[in-house]
Amino acid sequence: EGSIFKMKGLKYSYDALAPFIDGRTMEIHYSKHHLGYANKLNKAIVGTDLETKTIEEILTKLDIKNTALRNNAGGYYNHNLFFEILNPKAGGTPSGELAQAITTEFGSFDEFQKKIAEVATNQFGSGWAWLNVDKGKLVVENTLNQDSPLMAGKTPILGLDVWEHAYYLNY
Numbered sequence: 530e531g532s533i534f535k536m537k538g539l540k541y542s543y544d545a546l547a548p549f550i551d552g553r554t555m556e557i558h559y560s561k562h563h564l565g566y567a568n569k570l571n572k573a574i575v576g577t578d579l580e581t582k583t584i585e586e587i588l589t590k591l592d593i594k595n596t597a598l599r600n601n602a603g604g605y606y607n608h609n610l611f612f613e614i615l616n617p618k619a620g621g622t623p624s625g626e627l628a629q630a631i632t633t634e635f636g637s638f639d640e641f642q643k644k645i646a647e648v649a650t651n652q653f654g655s656g657w658a659w660l661n662v663d664k665g666k667l668v669v670e671n672t673l674n675q676d677s678p679l680m681a682g683k684t685p686i687l688g689l690d691v692w693e694h695a696y697y698l699n700y
């Protein structure tokens with residue numbers, strides 16, 4: 530009842546990314562912050578016609594003056610992506626079409642890494658650094674707060690959470 534958008538679960542344990550991200554930080558981030566966005570998103574849409582929409586539909590047609598929906602729909606979507614793409618058995622350099630597109634757009638994988646690190650570390654206040662597809666091209670950019678690239682018609686591939694809550698216990 531009322532719980533329309535569910536938590537997807539983690540495919541690894543909270544401490545699987547240590548020592549880079551410690552278990553306590555991951556537990557708080559997932560079970561308090563991410564869950565909070567899901568709960569507040571569900572509260573914002575209960576009884577409205579948004580109940581039957583997908584999260585992507587909600588974000589691409591969002592009324593940005595609806596602050597509760599903007600923050601929590603964005604927060605829910607962004608964190609689903611974040612916790613899915615982090616994985617202790619993943620990483621390394623990409624291959625195939627993505628590797629080719631990164632070389633075309635940024636010159637090399639190293640240059641791409643430099644660029645996204647620069648965008649992330651220069652974020653003023655809370656937000657995200659992204660690798661997005663924008664009109665068929667890769668772009669590195671940031672968003673403020675929990676705004677999702679989907680709100681601007683872009684497709685996120687990689688999202689780096691640079692809110693303090695993502696790292697503040699150890700960094």
Ligand code: MN3
Nearest residue numbers: 562690692695
């Ligand atoms: Mn977060």
